[in-house]
Amino acid sequence: MSLLHDLITPPLRAALTAIGKRRLPTISGTLKLPGLGSPVEVLRDRWGVPHIYAQSEPDAFMAQGYVHAQDRLWQMELNRRTANGRLSQIFGDLALDTDRAALTFGFRRLGVADWERLDAGLRRAMEAYAAGVNAYLQSPEYRAPVEFTLLGLKPAPWTVEDSMAFSRVMIWQLSHAWYGELLRAWLIEKVGAEHAAELEIDYPRLNPVTLPDGIEFNVRSAKGALHAARGPFLTRSMGSNAWTVAGARTTTGKPYLCNDMHLALGLPGLWYEIQISAGALKVGGVSPPGVPMVLVGHNERVAWGMTLAFTDCEDLFVEQLEDGPAPRTRFGKGWKAVQVIEEAIPVKGRRQPHLERVLVTHHGPIISDVVGASDRRLAVCSMALRPSPALTGWYRLNHARGWDDFVAAMRLIEAPQLNVPYADVDGNIGYWVTGKVPIRKRGDGRTPAPGHSADHEWTGEVPFEAMPHTFNPRRGLVVTTNQKLVSDRYRYALGRVYMNGYRARRIEQVLGAKPKVGPEDFRALHLNFTCLPGQEFVQRLRGFSTRDARAGQALELLCGWDGVLSPDSIGGTVYEITRTRLVRNLLEPGIGKDLSTRLMGQGFHPVLLASHEFYGHDTVAMLRMLDNPKSWWVKQAGGRQAVIERSLIEAIEWLRATLGADASRWQWGRIHRAPFDHPLGMQKPLDRIFSRGPVPVGGDTDTPCQTAVAPENPYDNRSWSPSFRQIVDLSDLTRSTITTVPGQSGRLGSPHYDDFIEPWRKGETHPMLWTRAQVEKELEGKLVLEP
Template sequence: MLKKLIYLLAGVVLLLVLLCTGGYYYFVKLPLPETDGEIQIKGLHAPVKVLRDRWGVPHIYAENQHDLFMAQGFVQAQDRLWQMESNRRLAAGRLSELIGPLTLGLDRLVRTLGVMRAARREVASYDASHLKILNAFAAGVNAFIDHKKGRLPLEFRLLNVVPEPWRPEDTLAWSKMMALFGGKNWQEEIVRAMLEQKLGADKTRELLSYNQHVPPTIIPSSLNLALLWPPRPHGPSAFVPVFGGASNNWTVHGSRTATGFPLLANDMHLPLRIPCVWYEMHLVAGDYDVIGLSLAGVPGIIAGHNRDLAWGITFGYTDGQDIFLERMNPHKAGQYLYKDQWLQAELIKEEIRVKGEKNPVIHEIWQTRHGPIISPQVPPTQSLEHALALKWSAHDPGDMMPTMSRINLARNWEEFKSAAQNWSEPAMNLVYADRKGNIGYVLASRIPIRMGGHGRGPFPGWTGENEWLGYVSPNQKPLLMNPARGFVATANNQVVSSDYPRYIAMDYATGFRAARIEQVLSDKAKTTKDDFRTLQGDFRCLPAAQFLATLEGIELQDPVSYQLLERLRSWDQVLGPDSVGGAIYSVLFYRLQENTFRDELGPVADHFFGAGLTYLEPLNRFCEHSRVILLRLMQDRESPWFDDIRTPNRENLIHVLDKSLKETAAFLQEKLGTDPSGWQWGRLHQVELQHALGSVKPLDRVFNLGPYEGGGHFSTVWQSAVNPGMDFDLKAWTVSHRHIYDLKDWDQSLGSVVPGQSGMFGSPHYDDQMEMWLKVEHHPLYYSREKVEAEAKHLLLLKP
């Protein structure tokens, strides 16, 4: 009997092993991309070689442009098909077809914003020559879908999804989404409206006046940008600078490098997910020989280098959005007031199919002359008196794909500049370097021309006094070539000073990151790639010096407050993962925000501290604005803002500081223990990279990566943003890639994407660059055909 039982148990164990092994093979190994051998693809005109290096970077060699972009679509889909599918569904407002009612609110929001409608209008505006690349790329994606039938990635099988054919508008819709993520100005306008409703116009104006410009500007104020413009009878309103968030790039002239040739660095800051937003590729055919970062679902290279030049990007934060307050007719649906007349808004009806529901949801959108009415989909605005319409430059057709192709093919500054000046969205700061030794900068963005001369909305929509008159002409956009100081750096900071004759934006990032980059580059007589790598991992916190300066001379009697303040004063102002002072500073700063503003702002304080207004983004740019405002207020210890209006006493900064220090000590003791030596910033500031399937327990232990201890904050070069509140984990944005381009020898260029090239669980490139991210390391980014072939680990031949 015992023997039979043993045989039975052994059989059950063997069966389980076979099932697990078979399941792993079927769901995980079978969908992995074929990287060696031959694959026949209908639609190719000639064979295409795809060589992959040890980090999974594909180098595609084709004989013509059509085959190059068809192969790019095929290869991207090999590693990123699920990401491409989920991205296009997000942009189209179709997630509920997969997820169910949980994402219906998000789908309603995106449908209302009109991302896919805008993408279709842009596709319709392209001529046949502009559509060639989009159509070839789509054909490549669809060829992969056909080739992989029955062996699609794990996510498709678990959700029982069969991907629809890829279309050109799917590509442009994701580009519009990137423009939306990079253009948060409409949220800041709404927060200003909420502040004004809570505080009144005068007090709001006084509070926001503390949000002053933190130098530097990208283009030095000594340059006479007015020369770009003919004289005008009526000048625009004065430029008023304020701030926003994320990404760095810089380039140094060869006269200031060890090699005698320019160097260029780029790291963009986005929420960390699996897989990365970026996908490294090398595209070669005819005049194309370009390598760098692509966006999954988008043909071409968005940042990188070709034979002659390199470029890097950061979000430019041009104000391409305005919120208009609309007076709706309470007696007639869809009517709104404009210049004393009731106009009828266009009613757009869209079907949203929801998993598990028999009938589709009919979603209605009212479209005014200023754009769609968005307030029903933005819950925090429900208490505002008027409906809110969104005017957005990305609603107008642009030239994104033709312009990106021209940048990829540019051979010199004039060709690059001409292409960049015609870029539409997303708004980008482009830094440039070429092998002839030139460096430069172009603001690549549409710049709206407004009747009022500024974009400090929201604006009353009924007056007709704040309409857009068009866009600044391409040859009048800010640019810079070979500055005397020998470098160009951008970090989402203010582009120009007030001598530029047009309003560009007011919601920039603080200038602290840019100032730190300039500080380091200015101190180097001859910079090297190692200097660039060190700077990309820099945790020096410049605003901490200002913060501590405001506390000079303050002596506190409470022993807990006194000891904590003394620890903070001895801090080196570096926000590394092991920093005790960094943890005290970060927690204390937020407690000071709460204890200064919550009493007067109530729930509005959440958005003033930076909480996002929609499902799409966790933060708005007040996450930095409010911090700058507090730093300025702390210079006046008797500011009325430090008085708690809920008490009969009159408090000042010292009272608020004492209370906040006690709360900080209590929080750190509860979270990290009673020994202050263990109060390290990285223990509070952890990052976990989530895969789509890792949002469900216990699958998080299988698919997710981390948690890892992080460093930095909003104002460090290695930026790592946190959401408002007492959860200091890294859940917003941070460095998503790092690249350094060597203009002397392209084969010496460096790159990395976090956590790796592949979105396919089970791939060796799923997380093989995670350690690089943590240690600020890079892999070689080989470029010459000789070096690529010598270092290739895989060769795939795509044949007609």
């Protein structure tokens, strides 16, 4: 079969690419767009980025819908099918579990509820956006992307409900705490609370927290924003990086805001770069195809970024359910009714739809069947599954003129839980944690609570003013990399759902090493492969002795390693494989392979929850166990000497079997590669037509350039990577830079289908063109849309 694929793939790829080229959208000329109030100009630069110039915001957002559909229609189709539970209609039984989960969580139902909470301006924007998508579908220039042809699909009209439902998927994908509760419960059932405690998340002492006391507010620089500092915490002070640097510490004397969001790679990419100019609104950055406006970027006065805050905003409840025609669940001394929602899922290849019975308790939906825990009735209670005006928050952020506007926008983002760094042209920097965090009557939310008891309910929320935030911190720097947010002095419980902080420590080391820093320093940080836990691991092995030649070779390579996981590193390769084998050798004797894999980071679903709070903490737990002579896990594995030696031997044997006996060929980039998989690439030979890569990369989960690995495939970069990088220069916005990956267009045959991959791999960015004069110097096409 491989030979047959080799024979048919080149001509098939050439034919489909040629078809794709003939169907590329129009980017120059004049087109009619019924519904516009005035003409709109769309100037595309040589990177394929559209710059929209309109007289009104509705016209601008209609044009945004139009260009999104031109370049990313196939991706938008998948996005709305994911949100609406309709993937099985085109992919059959393969996608049924995803659809069942989407309908259980109720993304479309939540989107409908959210619509009622949008302000009037955003409603007009959403309606205009949908009209723009549909105008493209009805335009004479519309030519279907080749994916639609291969699957025999015709896209239905786009609706505001599609955008709203997709926005809820994005919010849910950033919620992790509930699955950690389930894993913790399984772990305790397996080995007991005492031994499970050894694997509990424990933040490394030397790694920095974002804001030790939760709030720092420099009143001397507040410029009218003092009202935002209400509350009792006015003091001195999981997957992305962001930092803001005050002008006193930069080469320009003005702030910089840098951000690289670590998310799953794929083809098309998650982000679409765009600039919108419409009356008083001028904003540029990245947007997710399927919703209007800019999610992360800057306008004429302020810049913002985004990382995941990992606050604990959800709980699992074990319900005592009485099923039947009118199901109910026990609560306190009585019962509460359970809502029943019947969903019919059309499945390709089946004559009859799959019928899904969704049960929604007063805590939230019963999710047992979709997460593989059918032996108990689990309901998930989550801030991410409540109606939210979050989109209005982002809409106002696009329009923000200063700190007060920024704070007002943050208040509306009730979910997801995000770190949002801030900088403005007046020289201010700041930061706020968004998202509502519950106050629990009892317990800390680490394990599932009894749903029948009224003693574990949420009694309120952490006040918005008390959420961690800072404005013009005295040290002139805010670094947020999903690390622990606050010290234990902070009054409220935000949970223990955070990453291990090694990236934050390294970024602070680099930024603190020079009196003044600038864009070259930031670009270097975006590609920094220093692995601090790897260095700590090697220190623990110095003095370790072995008589086995294989273990000795591994020790020699490790002790000669500089701690940098560059793509050509050999010692780094030995570290990664030894680390993985050592974690497994420590865990598997006690809990088996499956639960070990889950604790190492495997989520319950590759789309709807790819990971959880334990991810990245297996390395920290391993280091802690090696330092603990009484560790139960080490004893189960045969003792410290035996488990280390066995892991070193297994690493060398794996390398010899995989890469050959010549150690000079054991470069990290040969096994650590970033794939850009297209959904149709699941079927050979379409993988070699639509997908790209994999390409060799450096780094791992703990390096500033985070290229995370998945425990089920522990060396390829199949978890997440920098999906976007930006460096915003608040002294001169025209000097800001950006990159996404793999390219602007999702159209096979487009020159912008994959042209960002190699620059991304090298850490290069391109100008974030801001003025019209800049755009016209780099012009690729000018499209005029007329009413």
